Amino acid sequence: MLTAERHQLILSLLADKQTIRLQEIIDHTNASESTIRRDLDTLEKKGKLNRVHGGASAATLTKEEATMSEKSEKFHAEKEAIASFAARFIKGKETIFLDAGSTTNLMIPHLDPSITVVTNGPEHLPMLAERGITTYLIGGFVKPGTRAVIGANAVENLRQYRFDRCFVGVNGITEEDGLTTPDPEEAAIKKNVLAQSLSRYILADHSKFGTRTFTKFGDPEDAILITDASTPTAEKLKSKTEIEVAHP
Template sequence: MLAEDRLNAIVSMVQQAGSVTVPELADTLGVTASTIRRDLQTLDRAHRIAKVHGGATSLERAHVTRDLTLNERSDLHNDDKERICARAAALVEPESFVYIDSGSTTLKLIEHLPHLEGVTYVTDSVLHAQHLALRGMRTVVLGGELKPETEALVGPDALATLDHYNFNCGFWGSNGIAAEQGFTAPDIEEAQVKRISMRHTAKRFVISDASKFGMVAPVKFADFRDATIITAGEVPAKYRAMDNVITV
C-alpha cells in the first residue's frame, strides 16, 4: 500500500470509529507500530486527525477534551457552517448591540453579517474583531489575557468588561451540546466568559453543526434551554423535535 493510501485509510478508520489504537491500525494495515506512529504524527500536523496517547481520535472528539486551534477547526463541516451562519446572520436587527463569541463557526458568521444601521459588535476574539473591522463594522473587543489556541480573551478583565454591557442578541459556539449537561467547553476561563456574556444577553443563539450534539466537555457554561440552537447536518432524533433547536 502506498503511503498516501495508508494515510487516507487511517483517516477513514478514525472517522468511522471515532478513535482507534496504534495496534488496531497496525494490524489492519499490515505495517509496524512505529510506521503507524509516524503516520499519526503526519496526520496530526496536517489537522486531519488528533494524535492521542496510544492512538488517534477524530477532531470532533478531540474538540470535547481540548480546544482545537482555528486551523484545526477551519475545514470541519464547512457546508453545514455556511447554512447555519446564513440563517443566524439574518437574526441581527438594526440598532442592535450584538455579542459574538470566539470560534470557527462564529468567525464564519462574520462573513454573512449584513451592513445595518446602528449595529455595534462586541467580541472576546482578537481575530474576530479584526474581521469585523475589515468589513467596516463598528467593533468593540474585550480586554483580558489572550488564549493562544482560540485567540480569545479571558480572565478578570474580560469578565469585568462584560458586567458593563447588556446585549440585544449574541452568538456562541459550544464544544458539547447535551440536553442533561447543557452547553460545555474544555477550558474553565473561556467557559466563564461564555457564561457571563450569556447572562447579559436578551436573545441567545448557539450556532453549531450537528456533530456537537451528545458531546459533553468538562465545563458547563449554560443550561440546554438557555439558548436557541441553530444547527445543520445529521441532528439526532432526540433533539430534532425540541422547540429550541432550529435545523437549516
C-alpha cells in the first residue's frame, strides 16, 4: 500500500471511530509498527490528527467540556496517582492555588493541614474543611457542569493573591498550541494563576497530550507537567519543560 493510500485509510478510520489504536491501524494496513508511527507523526504535523497514548484521535477543536461527575469517573486511577504525586511538592505552611477539577480534588486527602489554599472550586470545600485547612474561595459566576468559579469578578478577586505554588488542570496539550481549555473565561483564571505563582504545576492524564481545545492559557514551558504515562507529545515536550510521570 502506498503512503498516500495508508494516510487516507487512517483518516477514514478516524472519521468513523474518532479514536483508533495503533494495532488496529496495523491490522488494516498490513504495515509495520514503525511505518505506522511515522505515518501518524506526519499526519499530526499536518494537523490531520492528534497522537494519543497507544494510537490517534481525530483532530477536532473542542469547545465542549465534560461535567465534573463525568470527569471524576474517567481515568480515576491515573488521576489518583497524579494527585498524590503532585501533593509531594508542597511544603508546610505554604500558600497554594488549587484549580477546580477532578484531579486537583484528589490532591486534598494528601495535603498538610498547615497550608493555606485559595481555590475556584466549590467542590473542594467540604474536604478542605474536614481537614482543617485554611481556605479562601474566590467569588464569581459558578459555571454549570464543572462548577468552577469564573468570570470578571473572579479574575478581579484573584488578582489580590500571590501563591507559593499552583496546581492547574488542563484539557489539551500540544507542542503547537500549548495549554488549552474549552472556556475562555476559565482560561483567564488559569492564565492569571500561572502568572501569580512562584512554582507552577499542570496536572494532565495521558489523554490530554496531543489534544487541543478552544482557548490557550499558557505554554508547556510555563509549568512542570505531571502526568501518568509518557506519550509521543510528552516526549517531544521534554526538551522544553520538565515532565514528571506518576505511574498508577
